[in-house]
Amino acid sequence: MKIVYLDASSIGATPLDEIAALGDFTAYANSTPEQARERVKDCDVLIINKIIINEELLSCAPKLKLICESATGVNNIDLEAAKARGIIVRNVAAYSTESVVQQTFTLLLSLVGKVRYFDDYVKSGEYSHCGMFTNVSYPFMELCGKTMGIIGMGNIGSRVAQVATAFGMKVVYFSTSGTSHCTEYPSLSLEELLESSDVVSVHAPLNERTRSLIDYEGLKRMKRRAYILNLGRGGIVDEAALARAVDEGLIAGAGLDVFEREPLSEDNPLMHIVHKERVVFSPHVAWASSEALSRLISKVADNIRQGW
Numbered sequence: 001m002k003i004v005y006l007d008a009s010s011i012g013a014t015p016l017d018e019i020a021a022l023g024d025f026t027a028y029a030n031s032t033p034e035q036a037r038e039r040v041k042d043c044d045v046l047i048i049n050k051i052i053i054n055e056e057l058l059s060c061a062p063k064l065k066l067i068c069e070s071a072t073g074v075n076n077i078d079l080e081a082a083k084a085r086g087i088i089v090r091n092v093a094a095y096s097t098e099s100v101v102q103q104t105f106t107l108l109l110s111l112v113g114k115v116r117y118f119d120d121y122v123k124s125g126e127y128s129h130c131g132m133f134t135n136v137s138y139p140f141m142e143l144c145g146k147t148m149g150i151i152g153m154g155n156i157g158s159r160v161a162q163v164a165t166a167f168g169m170k171v172v173y174f175s176t177s178g179t180s181h182c183t184e185y186p187s188l189s190l191e192e193l194l195e196s197s198d199v200v201s202v203h204a205p206l207n208e209r210t211r212s213l214i215d216y217e218g219l220k221r222m223k224r225r226a227y228i229l230n231l232g233r234g235g236i237v238d239e240a241a242l243a244r245a246v247d248e249g250l251i252a253g254a255g256l257d258v259f260e261r262e263p264l265s266e267d268n269p270l271m272h273i274v275h276k277e278r279v280v281f282s283p284h285v286a287w288a289s290s291e292a293l294s295r296l297i298s299k300v301a302d303n304i305r306q307g308w
Contacts, residue, residue: 001022001023001024001045002023002024002026002044003022003024003025003026003046003304004040004043004046005025005026005027005047005048006028006030006031006048007028007029007030007048007051008028008029009029010030010049010050011293011296012288014293014294014296014297015294016297018297018301019297019300023045023304026039033056036051036057037057038060040060041060043061043063043064044065044066045065045066045067045304046066046068047067047070048067048069048070048077050071052076053067053076053077053082054078054081055078058082058087064085064087065087065088066088066303066304066308067082067088067090069089069091069092070300071287072091072093073205074089074091090303092296092299092300092303094155095296095299096286096287096288096295097155097159098159098289098292099286099287099292100203100231100287101156101159101160101163102289103257103286104160104229104231105163107255107256107257108201108227108229108255110280111254111255112140112143113140114138117138117277141198141225141252143169144168144169145168147169148161148164148170148171148199149172149174149193149194149200150164150171150173150174150201151176151190151200151201151203151204151213151232152173152176152204152205153175153181153185153203154203154204156203156231157173157204158182160203161173172186172187172196172197173188174187174190174193175187176209178209190218191221194218194221194222195221195223197223197226198223199227199228200222200226200228201231202229202230202232204233205232205233206232206234206235206236210233210235210236211235211236212237212238213237214228214241216241216244219241219250219251220250222250222251224249224251224252225252226251226252227252228242228251228253228254229255229256230257230258231256231257231258231286232258233258234258234259234261235260237254237256239259239260239268239270243273244269246275246278252278253279254280255281256280256281257283257284257285258284262284
């Protein structure tokens with residue numbers, strides 16, 4: 001069995017021994033479309049993360065029987081074209097829940113705790129020469145008693161809700177599917193959630209219902225002291241609108257791990273926010289704790305063992 005991984009650099013230095021033990025395995029750091037067409041010619045199993053799988057590529061892989069997405073989303077795969085060729089597609093779900101939840105609160109606590117400001121204040125030497133044991137000129141907000149509004153109450157959203165509750169926060173949510181299946185917390189309309197929440201946290205997939213779900217008008221509905229987080233998918237929050245809202249002080253700040261175009265382009269409005277102290281970004285890493293990466297590879301190996 002010939003197994004080919006077209007973009008193994010997406011999982012860093014995570015050991016691939018469990019997959020390699022299953023057949024004749026070749027891992028490429030990354031592949032251009034031209035390279036991919038050449039590399040899939042004799043493979044039975046194809047592993048990818050963000051490589052585009054379309055009819056053109058599939059036509060170059062006559063032996064291909066199984067596509068393993070080393071992620072949850074399969075937006076990069078032409079599922080109909082794969083089905084027409086009798087190729088099975090398997091993804092990996094629920095491997096990174098705890099990782100994403102942790103990064104959600106990493107971004108949030110960095111924002112509300114003014115971490116960058118206080119760290120710079122001490123390291124710059126300003127604290128050493130201030131003559132005062134403390135600095136209360138930049139007070140931070142307590143989460144206890146505040147409202148966390150979650151957009152998308154799936155596995156990750158539900159765990160975010162549990163952790164928010166542990167901080168003493170009230171939790172409300174908006175169902176992007178229109179089905180308010182969770183009865184543990186109040187389900188609100190999007191407008192109600194934006195207006196009432198002190199923190200809005202996005203954990204939804206990108207689809208026709210969620211694209212540009214949070215636009216400038218929506219951001220205007222938020223409290224001026226509120227924060228917004230996006231650890232769902234880029235494109236759910238309108239990035240130009242967000243940059244404008246942050247600089248205009250319509251909201252207190254934002255934390256983003258995902259972007260509409262990745263990597264983030266230098267001309268993106270988010271890169272030109274004047275008040276950079278109001279935002280915290282991470283480069284789509286919330287899914288990638290060392291433990292989550294190990295779980296991911298094990299589950300990809302399980303998907304291959306299932307056969308076709």
